[in-house]
Amino acid sequence: MTMGVHVVTIEPSGRSFTVEEGETILGAARRAGIWLPFECGWGSCGMCKATLVEGNVKCMLPEAPALSERDQRRRRIILCQSVPESDVVLKGCTLLEEPPENLATADYRAVIAEVEELAPEVARFRLQLDRPADYRPGQYAILNLGDGLRRAYSMANLPGTREVDFIARRYPNGSGSQKLFSLSPGTELTLELPYGTAYLRETSRPLVFIAGGTGIAPILAMTREWASNGGRTGKSLTIFYGARTPEDLVCLEELQQLTGSFPQAQVIPVVNEGGAGWSGEVGFVTDALLGRLAEPWDEYEFYMAGPPVMVQSVLKLLEEEGRGVSITQVHYDSFG
Amino acid sequence: MSEVKEKIRWFPVLTLDDLWEGEMLDVEVEGEEVLLIHLPGGQIVAYQGMCPHQEISLADGELKDGTLTCTAHRWQFEAATGNGVNPKNCRLYRYEVKVEGEQVYVGFLDGEGRRYNRCTAK
Numbered sequence: 004m005t006m007g008v009h010v011v012t013i014e015p016s017g018r019s020f021t022v023e024e025g026e027t028i029l030g031a032a033r034r035a036g037i038w039l040p041f042e043c044g045w046g047s048c049g050m051c052k053a054t055l056v057e058g059n060v061k062c063m064l065p066e067a068p069a070l071s072e073r074d075q076r077r078r079r080i081i082l083c084q085s086v087p088e089s090d091v092v093l094k095g096c097t098l099l100e101e102p103p104e105n106l107a108t109a110d111y112r113a114v115i116a117e118v119e120e121l122a123p124e125v126a127r128f129r130l131q132l133d134r135p136a137d138y139r140p141g142q143y144a145i146l147n148l149g150d151g152l153r154r155a156y157s158m159a160n161l162p163g164t165r166e167v168d169f170i171a172r173r174y175p176n177g178s179g180s181q182k183l184f185s186l187s188p189g190t191e192l193t194l195e196l197p198y199g200t201a202y203l204r205e206t207s208r209p210l211v212f213i214a215g216g217t218g219i220a221p222i223l224a225m226t227r228e229w230a231s232n233g234g235r236t237g238k239s240l241t242i243f244y245g246a247r248t249p250e251d252l253v254c255l256e257e258l259q260q261l262t263g264s265f266p267q268a269q270v271i272p273v274v275n276e277g278g279a280g281w282s283g284e285v286g287f288v289t290d291a292l293l294g295r296l297a298e299p300w301d302e303y304e305f306y307m308a309g310p311p312v313m314v315q316s317v318l319k320l321l322e323e324e325g326r327g328v329s330i331t332q333v334h335y336d337s338f339g
Numbered sequence: 340m341s342e343v344k345e346k347i348r349w350f351p352v353l354t355l356d357d358l359w360e361g362e363m364l365d366v367e368v369e370g371e372e373v374l375l376i377h378l379p380g381g382q383i384v385a386y387q388g389m390c391p392h393q394e395i396s397l398a399d400g401e402l403k404d405g406t407l408t409c410t411a412h413r414w415q416f417e418a419a420t421g422n423g424v425n426p427k428n429c430r431l432y433r434y435e436v437k438v439e440g441e442q443v444y445v446g447f448l449d450g451e452g453r454r455y456n457r458c459t460a461k
Contacts, residue, residue: 040394042411049410052399069410071401079399097394318413322425329426330413 009087013037014056014094022087025151027063029082030195033108038099042106043336044083044145044198045155046070051082051096058091063153068311105139105202108195113146115190116166121253124173125217126184128156130194132165138197140224141306143336144169146183146194154179155198157221157308157336159254161228167196170220170253201306201334203228203236208304208332210237211296213288213317215245215309219254221336222308223261230261237304239267241296245288245313247275271295288313289320301327307335347435347446354441358383363407363418365398368445371454373434374398375443376407376418385434385445386421390414391458397431429458 007024011031020035022028029051032039041051046067055078062070064084074080082096102108117129136158138144143157144167156169173184186192203225210229214222222242229236240262246252252272262268273284273291284291288309296303300321305328307317314335321328352366352375363376365388372388374397390397390409397416400409406424407416415424421431432454435446447454 048412049399050393050395052396074399077398095396322413330415331426 009058010090011087012090012092013053013096013098014092016098018098025086027083028060028085028087028091028093032082034110038102039082039096040099040103041083042103042198042200044108044195046081046084047336049081052079053082053093053096054078055080056092056094059088060085060091061088062086063151105142105200106197107137108197109137111136111194111196113167113192113194115186115188115192117188118186121170122250125251125253126171126173127159128169128171128183128186130167130169130192132167135165136162136167136196138162139202140228141202141221141308141334142197142199143221144194144196145198147192148179148182148186149192150182152179152182154183157199157218157224158196159220159223161224161231167194168220170217170223172217199336201308201336203306204304204334206237206304208237208302209239210241211303211305212240212242213245213292213305213307213309213313214243215288215307215313216247216251218307218309218313219244219258220308222306223254223257225306226258226261230265234262234265234267240265240269242268242270243273243288243291243295244270245273245275245291245309249274249277249281249283287316289316292317292320299327301329301332303328303332305333305335307333345451346449348449349437349444349446351442352445353443355438355443356441358443361402363398363402365396366445369447372396373445374431375436375445376402378419379405382419383436383438383443384419384421385436386416386431387434387455389455391429391431391456423458426458430456432456 009022012019022031042048046064046069049069062084112133113130116131119127143155145153145155159168159170173180212222258270277285350368358364358377360377365374374386374388376384392414395411405418407418421433423429437444
């Protein structure tokens with residue numbers, strides 16, 4: 004046996020597979036044709052939790068939102084971020100007969116085709132894939148940026164072509180975004196997609212899309228889908244698009260163009276700092292929702308993408324007693 | 340309603356020092372996943388261990404201020420009753436529980452079919 008290759012066995016079925024050096028258990032299972040429950044692939048949803056019966060794993064994201072102190076005591080681990088350090092025996096996770104709905108994740112080879120600056124420190128990365136990408140608008144990919152560095156980015160364009168667009172911000176202390184921004188056209192990498200379940204459902208309810216910062220990428224993809232279907236999904240579409248400053252609203256024009264010919268669509272930009280010449284909403288997205296979204300809120304179907312702090316505060320607002328928004332009408336992904 | 344209070348088969352699952360007040364724990368009873376909650380005040384309740392939404396273990400969730408939240412999709416239930424908080428139109432199957440001394444038992448009602456409620460997201 005090669006150094007670094009470990010065997011994972013799932014009890015009580017006894018199904019086992021090998022995991023290469025640095026591979027996550029979830030990824031290795033999939034490559035071995037074994038589907039385990041998952042959704043976000045990133046440690047937010049907790050769907051891939053399992054009990055570690057024997058062996059050791061390294062968690063690539065110890066601060067994962069889905070992990071609690073209780074999980075540590077109970078030896079519950081998230082398979083999407085766990086890399087074996089020895090042979091491992093697991094229990095308490097279901098073996099699926101097929102991929103979860105709309106989550107037939109696959110590996111793609113990619114090359115960076117184009118990098119377009121949208122604002123200072125914000126860029127659109129266009130990648131050329133080895134074959135057409137299969138996903139639902141609103142879903143995301145996990146990019147392998149090299150040296151074991153992985154990051155999740157949502158597709159901003161429609162599926163079915165060999166091109167995928169990602170929108171990213173460079174953070175001064177963000178090793179992932181720093182690495183991504185250091186890659187120039189021609190660089191090859193691999194990625195996995197799709198992940199996430201915040202994709203558009205068939206509905207007759209009025210739709211509300213909420214985007215914060217680069218969370219505009221999946222919202223843009225869903226708006227493209229909505230527009231390409233002739234705006235027939237949902238009774239109406241209201242898009243709240245929040246960012247720090249007006250210049251950070253990098254896709255505002257694109258959004259307005261996409262929805263411009265639909266009288267039932269409305270785009271509401273929101274910034275934290277307006278300044279001279281800004282006549283739109285100022286404050287947090289939650290302020291704009293309270294000020295501009297007509298009651299009753301339990302009529303709407305909500306989709307949102309953005310920084311975890313925005314997602315959490317919108318969720319809190321929607322779940323407040325009296326508003327009565329059912330959590331089944333709220334779709335979001337929340338990864339940092 | 341049948342006139343006989345159905346017979347209950349009791350299974351010992353844990354002792355009180357396994358489950359402190361305010362905590363929850365999952366156990367397996369005859370192949371079924373059962374969630375036990377020790378409510379503030381001392382009462383112990385038992386519910387289906389899997390979320391009615393999808394096959395997610397509720398014991399992976401969060402128990403706070405009398406509300407049980409499933410981590411995966413934030414479905415919430417009242418810890419004391421198993422009734423849905425959000426969404427409302429959903430509730431957890433509730434098992435019979437008895438405590439004798441330190442020993443906690445979970446009971447299956449004879450003749451009962453599925454001890455697992457399922458709800459769809461619509």
